[in-house]
Amino acid sequence: MIDFLFLDKNTCYLCKENPISHHFLCKKCLKKLDYVANKFDINDISAHAIYYYNEEMKKLVADYKFNRNTSLAKVFASMIFDYGKVNxxxxxxxxxxxxxxxxxxxxxxxxxxxxxxxxxxDQIEPNYLENFRKISETKAQHKLNNEERSYNLKGAFSLDCDLKDKSILIIDDIITTGNTVKEIGKVLKEKNAREVKALAITSEHRLS
Incomplete structure (x- = not known):
């Protein structure tokens, strides 16, 4: 697993050349990302996306998830934390x-x-919602069409506790069709959650 233990702490985590400006990235790399700070509804769930899913963001997410460049977790955490606090x-x-x-x-x-x-x-008030699980193996969403994506996730999640009067923030890397958020939200609402919101690093939604 790549973690770049010897990466200069003042050097951009993406290009590994220029000095850090924000979110552990340099100004040049940040400019390649399309910041949208977008808000939209997925059924009755208020969803937020920080960046548009452009080619540079696709590369960044893929490098993290599939090439195991785990140093990028720190980059994404900074993005989510700042946006979550401000909003x-x-x-x-x-x-x-x-x-x-x-x-x-x-x-x-x-x-x-x-x-x-x-x-x-540890820097925020809410704790993790424990015992929420993905209980079935599903196909990769990005390989399916819209109809298949919705069917693919039915019954995939489970929770064994009551959430009466509780509010939950779902955090994910990408929102595309919103089916993952819908299915998770459905389980949370069935357990009597009062409010469900979602925050993603990136999304294909550009307009509010």
């Missing part, structure tokens, strides 16, 4: 990193969303 999204009862199945975790070697949220969970 008061951490005023909730629980944080829920979008879960992966055991098979995916074993193959990837790390929980890519929880690794991100672990960086700042």
């Amino acid at each position: 008061d999204l951490f005023s909730c009862d629980y944080i829920l990193p979008s879960p992966s199945s055991k098979k995916v975790l074993n193959k990837r070697g790390f929980d890519h969303i929880k690794m991100i949220t672990d960086y700042f969970i």
